[in-house]
Amino acid sequence: MNLFDLHSHLLFDVDHGVQDRNLYRALLLEYRKYGIRTLVLTPHVFHPTVKTKVENIRENFRLASEDASRVGIKTILGAELYLGSQIDVKTIPIAGRYALVEFPVSAKPIGLDRKLQQLLDQGLEPVIAHVERYPWLRPQDQTFRMFKDMGAWIQVNVSGIENRTAMPYIHRDLVDIIADDNHGDRSLPKRFRACLDAYPEICARMESMGL
Template sequence: MGICDMHSHLLPEIDDGYLSREQFIRMLNLYQLSGVTAIAFTPHIFNPYVTTNISELRETYQWARGEAESLGLQTYLGSELFVGDQETLKTIPINGRFALVEFGLSLPPPKVLERLQQLVQMHYRPLIAHVERYLWLSPKSTMLQRLRSLGCLLQTNVEAVENNLSLPYLELGLIDVIATDNHGDETLPARLMDALEKWPSVGRSMQNLW
């Protein structure tokens, strides 16, 4: 397939994205014009700082999928799972395969490796969201090596590519996915394609995932 934006918060009135339905349709057109061929909608779940309207999620996604299909865009419903201190990890996997996960910024969650193993045992591939943000995780750390050995993929945000925050990861070939983490910024679809043009190896990695 082409390029999928695997991390976004664009579904109207679901989490902390800030699009109306009219703005959402405009955003879809911008994605299509930029050359992105698929979008994964990944609302927050279990995030202690974000309220997510779970009761409306499926219905809103069905509407969004119909609007996207009319433009020739493939869509997936997923989630961005906050791994805190919950005993059992539950997620909505992207295309039934990828479990997008996020963590607290300062410290790793308890027994993070053992708990991510739960997702692996469910035949999901953990995808660590915006890896550049975590103060306890660095490109050459033992923890990162263990996460990679577990099969975790690493995602960085477009903004981090632009401001070089993710450069240490990119230079070591550690980034598997560049995504927008889009909460309503209409410039991000084109900027995603610009970032992938700068780092074509990541673009190839993203296409090979599917």
């Protein structure tokens, strides 16, 4: 089984994730140690408070990919798109197919259905990042039903499993993806692997993404 991390801030010196290439290299070894062979690097884009050095993304991804391939890890570039007040919805798709999206924690964004529809119109499949994080969203809500009806993939974080906030989704069998959203924590690869091992049915859904 190809174990992968779909949501990470490992791409160094672009946002508030990993800053230093040496830390990135150390983290690569940790992921490899725990059998994670594909990393999707998803820097923040269009986040209202996280400053992203967009101009660094392509070159740093090239360097990051070189480091990764040296230790037998495949990297894929994507982004974590903040869906807030923008009119035009744009992102860096993962493998040309998936759009990882996050929302404001404080309130559901106005016109969320239209914004997600824009991604669908671009031929992209939305992936709802850390679904457990939003106080305005519950698994039985109409909004969550809309996500499912449009074929969106549902992602929870390792931290959400550890602190149990993801459980209402996991217990209802609504989760497609576990990711670690790693911003530079050396302990996360091990904890991520433990979560994957605990939920083989979710791993099977991840496998079906074809990454």
